[in-house]
Amino acid sequence: MKVNTQLLSKNVGQQIINTDNINILDLDREEIINLFKSYGFLLFRGLENSVDTFTQFTNSLSKDFLDYTGGVFNRRVINGNATILSVNDFKDEIKLHGEMYYQQDIPLMLWFFCAHPASQDGETILCDGRQFFNELSSPLKELFSKKKLKYVGHLNKDAWQKQYKTNDLKVVEQTCIRNNLLLQINDDESIDLQYICPAIHPSRCGKYPTFISSLLPAKHRYKNTVFFEDNSEITDDIVSELNEVADRITTEISWQAGDILMVDNTRIMHGRRAFSDHQRDIYLRLCSPAFPF
Ligand SMILES: [Fe+2]
The missing domain is CATH 3.60.130.10 (Clavaminate synthase-like)
Structure with a gap:
């Protein structure tokens, strides 16, 4: 049809x-x-x-x-x-x-x-x-092209069991290895996770830089869960500009x-x-x- x-x-x-x-x-x-x-x-x-x-x-x-x-x-x-x-x-x-x-x-x-x-x-x-990337100012294009994002998370035992659908830390370990997540297991059986990845990715055809990440909700909902790779802060000014671009091009x-x-x-x-x-x-x-x- x-x-x-x-x-x-x-x-x-x-x-x-x-x-x-x-x-x-x-x-x-x-x-x-x-x-x-x-x-x-x-x-x-x-x-x-x-x-x-x-x-x-x-x-x-x-x-x-x-x-x-x-x-x-x-x-x-x-x-x-x-x-x-x-x-x-x-x-x-x-x-x-x-x-x-x-x-x-x-x-x-x-x-x-x-x-x-x-x-x-x-x-x-x-x-x-793709449009999000095009609408960024030159300094932000450069900044996000140069610096990757670092996501961090702390999960207590109850939380990681829910998130990874298992009681077995070995299974979590395998999932983390597969996902390039840096895992630290603590004495109280809580875990710390760290993941580094760029905010700008090439499109699947390789032709277009694409801004796509979990940065905006991470900054909006949670404190201290996302930084630049070198531990420098993603400042409120940067987040404001990103939100302003988002508002302009949202459907x-x-x-x-x-x-x-x-x-x-x-x-x-x-x-x-x-x-x-x-x-x-x-x-x-x-x-x-x-x-x-
Ligand atoms: Fe979603």
Whole structure:
């Protein structure tokens, strides 16, 4: 089935519109893949999706689904499937970020499903990391090109058992080695983690520098969890400029029930506006594309 589309912002994002009461599973696969590669994220709207069609549709386009081991938020498992997760369990704003950019193993793509939108607010926000880089001032381009970020975390026993889904520190050790995370095990069985990576990454085609990181929510929500590699501070002035760029180039998704959002996590940063409606229910899948990418 041919795909009807509409631009979601000036440069990135396309909305797939249902004109003939079609089933999402009948949409032309190649066209979806080409749109995704060009536009970075796609919103599928008005297709009467359930969790089951969401699962089938995402299974048809993705592989290597992750269960969020190593992720910092609490997420609920949906329908007993460990690769379908709720978004986090609080209502505050989350600044723009690449998913799990505080470790080596990132999901290359993300899927969101709106089971229940908030009655107001709670929009998901998105921006193009290539455009983010282009909009940075020359000094910040130079600074982030020269200096990598250092993420640090301290987890007590209870916290690392939850985050790494194991009681066995040897398993944590293996995960950390795989993820280039520096692990220190303390006498009280708490752990300290450290991860160094750049904020600017080349695009998958190698042509475009892309600003994508977990820096903004880390600075916004937690104290002393991210620095430059040389331990120098990422100052409030730097964070202000980044937030100002983010505000300028952000696209908002005001959720409708049944919406599906497909996101390139190597190019697009996402976040969300605060909300108060406790019925807001958005699901997430973390995976890789099941097509050349
Ligand atoms: Fe996220």
